[in-house]
Amino acid sequence: MNWRAVGLKFCKVAGLPILEPFVRLVAGEDPKEQLKEIAKYILVPALAIAVFLGFWGLASKHIVANSVSLPGPVKTFSEGGKLISAHFDQKRLDAEARREKKIEAVQLMQKSAAAEKKAQTVSGQQKEMLLANAAVLKKRAVAAANYRPSSAPSFIDQIFNSLKTVAFGFIIATLIAVPLGVLCGMSPWFNAAITPLIQVFKPVSPLAWLPLAMLVILSLSSSGEPWLPIAFLTSAITVCLCSLWPTLVNTTLGVASVDQDYMNVAKVLRLSWSQQLYKIILPASLPLMFAGMRISLGVGWMVLIAADMLAQNPGLGKFVWDEYQNNSQVAIARIAFSVIVIVIGLIGLFLDRIMICLRNLVSFGNPQTA
Amino acid sequence: MMNVAVSDEARPKTGVRAPAPPALISMKQVCKGYGSGESRVEVLENINLNLRQGEFLAVVGFSGSGKSTLTKMLAGLETPDSGTLEMEGQPIIGPSQERGIVFQNYSLLPWLTVRGNISLSVDRVFQHWSKADRRAHVEKFIEMVGLTHAVHRRPHELSGGMRQRVSLARTLAMKPKVLLLDEPLSALDALTRSVLQEEILKIWEEERQTCLLITNDVDEAILLADRIVPLNAGPNASLGPAFAVQLDRPRNKTALNDSPQFKGLRNAVTNYLVAVRQKSRDEQQMASEQPPIQLPDLKPRSMRLPSKAILNAPI
Structure with missing residues (x-):
């Protein structure tokens, strides 16, 4: 396979048909045709985005409430830039403080060692005093070495915290939904038993789950200190409860609708139950399973913002909420930045792409681009 | 069971047969239908078939006559409703590695x-x-x-x-001891099909494995098989009389095309199948007493073609 075929295959599997005309152009195919493709998939969308930005700018000039106006695109982006640079400033300051503390710790350690050495030479009350002094100095050195800056999480920290929360919730949901879905798909009786429960719980709003999730977490953690922050767990469990259903339903469908021909092959070969499961049923239902997981991740990401707001988990939702509380021009601009550009746009898109890519990797000969 | 009178001309002049080798698979009075009550459809009725050791048998029939059901029963993927289905004296109760199946x-x-x-x-x-x-x-x-x-x-x-x-x-x-080919070539284009036919022929002549071919292509059956059994049109399909193919092996497709024996056999099998289907249709028509449907004399309101939007609509 030459690099052109590899490139085209990559575009197909990664779900990035946008790159295809470029690969073909570089490979020396008819440039006219490729330019047309580029115009269609890149110039036209870019134009649409430009028009949208234009409308946004226009709207920001006219929408004013309580003497606060809707931030325009330019202001939003400059605020976004400030938020990111604030993060790096904060990190630099924290690193400096940590370095100073480290130097201090070394100095304290030296002082403590000197005091101990001196204690060897003297005796009586003076020796005891020196030893006590050394012990205090050592303690202070350890505290300085373990110093953690107590600055509030910056915007970027919050993004990562959100991603961690959604990943945690999503992984737990997948670990529950996939085995359950396989069982449902393989046994019509089990499916019949569990379908009413799925139907009832599926349409429940994420915010209705939140108090319940919090209750469960609190009751579980009443016996001792939980190994993760309660707010984090509450958000993650809410995400989990909401992203359970698409994966569960799709896995059930995928397993139940394995091509009868494949099952005939399994029957003729007289594969054992576990061989049937691992060699035929699971590989055959992977594409639908991943399609379900893609929807799950999308739902989870949407729910996360609301869950973070209510649970006060230091993620993007809390960021939006906090900024909304500090009702000022700058704050609104930050909300616009975080919500429109980062959250819904790029991260959601990125997560979606990852899932498409995974799905395409497991669905041979039948990749989906959208 | 359907009794079909076929003119003597259509029957081939079968020569003196060598003593038949023992049957590897035998079907006796096998019936199979789907559904129950009102919606029950009998697909196969009173199937009697002996697949002998080392022979290449072809079952030829129209689509929808129950050919696939027949192979599925032979493979053990379906069980007959009544009658006996045995391989080497043992009833076939499930799929087995002794009966390899090639799916369409x-x-x-x-x-x-x-x-x-x-x-x-x-x-x-x-x-x-x-x-x-x-x-x-x-x-x-x-x-x-x-x-x-x-x-x-x-x-x-x-x-x-x-x-x-x-x-x-x-x-x-x-x-496998028996090779079941369930319309293996009918999804292929004509050129590929003929190449693969020759290849199957070549492989079979090397191994001389017992083989049952289900097909809707009479030429293919004559080229490959020792014996051809037509499957009468369903529902209630049954097997017709067997036609022996006494063409010399190794066979060559191009040479066969000019052979009068080949042509005669092809005509005989085709005529038999067509005659049986016509008869079954006539019987069905007689059985249903509904008068023929009179189609209303309608004219389109406009002769204009549908607009482009409709033609281009995704399906």
Whole structure:
């Protein structure tokens, strides 16, 4: 396979048909045709985005409430830039403080060692005093070495915290939904038993789950200190409860609708139950399973913002909420930045792409681009 | 059971037959239907068939006459409603590795490569062999169907003909006692089909395995088989009288095209099938007492073509 075929295959599997005309152009195919493709998939969308930005700018000039106006695109982006640079400033300051503390710790350690050495030479009350002094100095050195800056999480920290929360919730949901879905798909009786429960719980709003999730977490953690922050767990469990259903339903469908021909092959070969499961049923239902997981991740990401707001988990939702509380021009601009550009746009898109890519990797000969 | 009178001209002049070898698979008075109550449809009725050791038998019938049901029963994927179905004196109660089946739609697992698909069955059937032996066995059959250059490809990267070769190799590699070919070539284009027919013929003449071919192509049946059994049109399909194919082997497709014996046999089988279907249709017509439907004399309101938007609408 030459690099052109590899490139085209990559575009197909990664779900990035946008790159295809470029690969073909570089490979020396008819440039006219490729330019047309580029115009269609890149110039036209870019134009649409430009028009949208234009409308946004226009709207920001006219929408004013309580003497606060809707931030325009330019202001939003400059605020976004400030938020990111604030993060790096904060990190630099924290690193400096940590370095100073480290130097201090070394100095304290030296002082403590000197005091101990001196204690060897003297005796009586003076020796005891020196030893006590050394012990205090050592303690202070350890505290300085373990110093953690107590600055509030910056915007970027919050993004990562959100991603961690959604990943945690999503992984737990997948670990529950996939085995359950396989069982449902393989046994019509089990499916019949569990379908009413799925139907009832599926349409429940994420915010209705939140108090319940919090209750469960609190009751579980009443016996001792939980190994993760309660707010984090509450958000993650809410995400989990909401992203359970698409994966569960799709896995059930995928397993139940394995091509009868494949099952005939399994029957003729007289594969054992576990061989049937691992060699035929699971590989055959992977594409639908991943399609379900893609929807799950999308739902989870949407729910996360609301869950973070209510649970006060230091993620993007809390960021939006906090900024909304500090009702000022700058704050609104930050909300616009975080919500429109980062959250819904790029991260959601990125997560979606990852899932498409995974799905395409497991669905041979039948990749989906959208 | 349907009794069909077929003119004597249509019957072939069968010569003196050599003493028949023992039957490997025998079907006696086998019936099969689907559904229950009002919606029950009898697909096959009173099927009597003996598949003899070492012979190539072809069952020819129209589509929808129950050919696939017949193979599924022989493979053990379906059980007959009544009658006996035995292989070497033992009733067939489920699928077995002794009866290899080649499906019409290949049934290759799309996530496995050519080698992976064949290995799956070889690893299962010859579990007690060493890894190297199994590997060599797989390679042998890949080579037999001429796919050595494509071992690493997945089914979606292969043409229809190549896929059916993989499917054939997968089944042959199981070393079954009986090979059941369920319309193996009917999804292929005419050129590929004729190439694969010759290949099946070549492989069969090397191994002389007991083989049952289900097909809707009379020429294919005559080219490959020793005996042709027509399946009368369903529902309530039954088997017609057997036609012996006494053409010399090895057979050559091009040479056969000019052979008067080939032409006579083709006409006989085709005429028989057409006559039986016509008869069954006539009977159905007689049975249903509904008057023929009078179509209303309608004229389109406008002769304009549908607008472009409709023509371009995604399906």
